[in-house]
Amino acid sequence: MLGIQGAEVQGVHRRGKYILLPLLGQGLEAQTLILHLGMSGGMSVQPRTQPTHPLVRHTFSLNDGRELRFEDGRKFGKIWLVSDPGEVLPPLSPEPLEGGLTPQLLAQSLEGRKAPIKALLLEQSIVAGMGNLYADESLFLAGINPTRSAAGLSGEEIDRLQQSIVNALTASIEKYENARDESWPDPPRALTGWSHPRTEGAPCPRCNGPFTGTRVRARGTYYCPSCQP
Numbered sequence: 226m227l228g229i230q231g232a233e234v235q236g237v238h239r240r241g242k243y244i245l246l247p248l249l250g251q252g253l254e255a256q257t258l259i260l261h262l263g264m265s266g267g268m269s270v271q272p273r274t275q276p277t278h279p280l281v282r283h284t285f286s287l288n289d290g291r292e293l294r295f296e297d298g299r300k301f302g303k304i305w306l307v308s309d310p311g312e313v314l315p316p317l318s319p320e321p322l323e324g325g326l327t328p329q330l331l332a333q334s335l336e337g338r339k340a341p342i343k344a345l346l347l348e349q350s351i352v353a354g355m356g357n358l359y360a361d362e363s364l365f366l367a368g369i370n371p372t373r374s375a376a377g378l379s380g381e382e383i384d385r386l387q388q389s390i391v392n393a394l395t396a397s398i399e400k401y402e403n404a405r406d407e408s409w410p411d412p413p414r415a416l417t418g419w420s421h422p423r424t425e426g427a428p429c430p431r432c433n434g435p436f437t438g439t440r441v442r443a444r445g446t447y448y449c450p451s452c453q454p
C-alpha cells in the first residue's frame with residue numbers, strides 16, 4: 226500500500242470491531258492502518274511460502290519473510306490508512322473485557338431507551354465489539370427476552386446482563402482460540418459453538434422447551450420463551 230513502505234508496525238490493538246496497527250517509519254508521518262473484518266473476514270500473519278487462501282484480498286509483505294494477509298470472502302471488510310484513528314472509529318463504549326463497561330454505565334446507556342434490548346446491545350456506543358450472535362448468547366445467559374424494551378429492565382437484570390456479556394465474550398474467545406490453534410494455519414473464519422441453539426424449535430439446553438426464532442431490527446434472533454420471559 227502506497228505510503229507505508231518501510232514503516233514499522235508498532236503494535237496490534239483492537240477497539241470494538243476494529244483492529245489497529247500503528248505504523249512509524251523514517252521520513253513517514255505516524256499513521257495507523259485500521260482493518261475491519263466485516264462479517265466473515267480474517268487476518269493472519271503467515272510465511273510467504275504458505276499457499277495463499279483464495280479469499281485473501283490484500284497482502285502486506287513483512288521484512289522477515291512473512292506476510293500479513295487480509296481475507297474477505299464476502300467483501301464486507303474494510304481497510305483504512307489514517308493519521309488520526311478518530312477519523313474512522315465511531316463512538317464506542319469502553320471495552321467490556323477491560324472492566325470499563327460497568328453495570329452502572331450499562332444502566333445509564335439504556336436509561337429511557339424504549340427499543341428492544343437486543344437492538345441496543347448491538348449499538349457499538351453501548352457495547353463496543355458486540356455482534357449479533359454474541360448478543361443472543363448474552364441474553365440467553367442472562368435469561369432476558371431479546372424483544373423486551375430496555376427501559377423496562379430492572380437494575381438486577383442489568384447487573385446480570387453485564388455479567389453475561391463478559392461471560393459470553395470470554396467463553397467465545399477461549400473457544401475460538403482453541404479452534405484456531407487446532408486448525409492452524411487454516412483457522413476457522415467464525416465461531417460456531419454457542420450454548421443457545423440457533424434453530425427454531427430446537428430444544429433449550431436449560432428447560433428442553435422449544436427455541437423461538439424471530440427478527441429484531443432485521444437481525445436473526447433466537448431465544449427460549451420460558452427461560453427468557
Ligand SMILES: [Zn+2]
Binds near residue numbers: 429431433434452
Ligand atoms: Zn429454556
